[in-house]
Amino acid sequence: MNEHGLILQNAPHVRASESLFTVMADMVVALTPLYLIAWFYYGPRALLLGLTGAATAWALDLLGVLVCGRRPDLRDLSAAVTGLLIPLLMPASVPYYIIVAACTIAILAVKFPFGGTGNNLFNPAAVGFAFAAICWPGQVFSYPAPMQQLAVVGEAVAKTAVSPAHSLMRGAIPGLDLFDMILGNASGPMGATNILVILACGLYLWVRRTIGWRTPASFLLVCGLMATAWPRSPFGVFDSVGWELCSGMLLFGAVFMMTEPVTSPKRDFAKLLYGAAAGVVAMLFRYFGGFEDGFVFALILMNVSAPLFDRVCEHLLHKIRRGALLPEKKLPASGAERPPREKKPKPGLKKKTETGVGV
């Protein structure tokens, strides 16, 4: 502030009302219905798992910020969102310590070594879940049957049921109606089975411009196409597509995890490509992977390549902006002032990864 009580600022002098806080709060708002429906199916344990995850992640994030010597910011809810995502990928009967371990890995091993919020290389929730899946595959992939109240504290002894994704992996037919699967009345990850609720939450996030439609749409489209081309169930194509898309965590991941801003590409075309490539990888993990759902592994693989998609897209956009893709006769109009640039040697692969890491 100077002697006239004025502060100098850069243009523009009006700003949008959305902030990082509202973006992350939107995610929290969109995840809440999933917890409520999980409460309905499995009892209050679902809520408590979520609270444990969010509290652990948030507290560790605060610790990380303090260790880094930054000023803690209570409006930064990104860690809490990570903590809320992880339990939704797990069965409601999962022990609390697994959630705590997964959140710890997500924050301390994935987020902070790279510089905290906005700098993580991988989706923290995906790596946290992948860690838990590798360490405790028995607990993470044994799903309780829905509509039973689980013990709130201690070990939840529950009647387990075979999840649709598991039956598909074994080449069997999920013994479930597709309608039940859409309503979420199927065993599986406690947040990822409620297809209708996920779609509604996705719609909310899209209307609020917190997520874009391109990545999820192209991802699900490619998954659907692959399910059509190589069905794993002996029944018709329609059933195959329905079962593949509604089972496991494909839809949940597409809406809530692939759209994570930090680790996904920025340009529209790159988003479409990224979604499509992720769809192929995720389905390959399903066909040939050891786990019943390898979505998180596919996502981690794709996260690394996200800057590459952006760079390829940028080369294309560069040509479009310079009018290189226009027909010849139109060139003089724009080419007179802005001649197409001579082709420069492409930056080497090493440079690409360097800039990519910095995202």
Add this chain to the structure above:
Amino acid sequence: MLYFIPGIVLEQRKEPMLSRDMAVMKPDAPRTFSNPFKEILPRELRPEEITELARLADIIDESDGRSLYEKLIEADKRGVEAVIADAIDDEPYISSQLNIALHEPEKIALALELCAKAAHADLSKTRVAVYRHVLDITIRIPKKLAGVEVMRFGGRYPAEMRAYHKFQKEKKTFSAGTGALLHLVRAAERGIAQTTCFVTVAGDAVANPRNLEVPVGTPVSEVLRFCGLAADPEAVIVGGSMTGRSVSDPEEEKVGVMTRGILAFRESHKSLGYICIGCGRCDHACPEGLSASQLRRFAEFGRKDLLELYDVDRCIGCGACSYVCPSKLDIGSAIFAAKRSLAAEKVLSEKGGAAE
């Protein structure tokens, strides 16, 4: 269609400035010049007399800062067909051009006629261009203003820049700001030179926001005092709300010919200490289709090769990227600064090469 045009949707906040009449600050000091065409009625002026009048009255077009005289001569040489009055105020708060078009349509119509005559353009092809997506105003923009058809430019912000580029590209249109046109009519009717400019005074610290005719050279603080301050402002801006400049000393800062707005806000932007999360909203907002988020990083790290690949020279400095940023980063100004320094370096190296 709105969905396919890149840019941002802005709340326009043009009321109550737009509905109120233009007030005049220091009305008793008009500067007359020795008008050789005093006896001739405006409509009977010959083309070269109109251009001469624009030169004698020192009229500067406020929309691009060029002299109206030169613009008319150049338009005559180029052979324009249509003459357009630019009243596209697409920045929030700013309504000085639109205000003139709505409150003094007869004069604008006459000025358009004069310009069309001077540039030997088609007299039936005069238009007043306005911004279509100004929804939060109480006044209705009619289809015709004093017999001149109104041309509506839709789309997201920045519409004025887009329209201006379109006019330039077409080569057969001549556009001038409504302020300059009003000055031309005054010169023809009363022999008054351009000594004032039209300014929107607004912002939440201004007690009586309105459009004001201000003598050029008046200190900004005097203009603010004229409209009254409701609170001590923390930020005073000269120019538009999207592209204007923040002022450090309102006593020293003078109103210029191209000044279209003076804004005073109770609160400045405070840095929230957020960092970029790469949400890509800025990329989506950019009307030129640039990757704003990446450009900001490259500007920060001084990666000139990548700045060129990402077409930093295409940045028009509209500020749409900074507007949408949820982390409240100064993306636009960083990119624009990088563009400028890169262009300056290029000029320097070219000069150096020529000297060798």
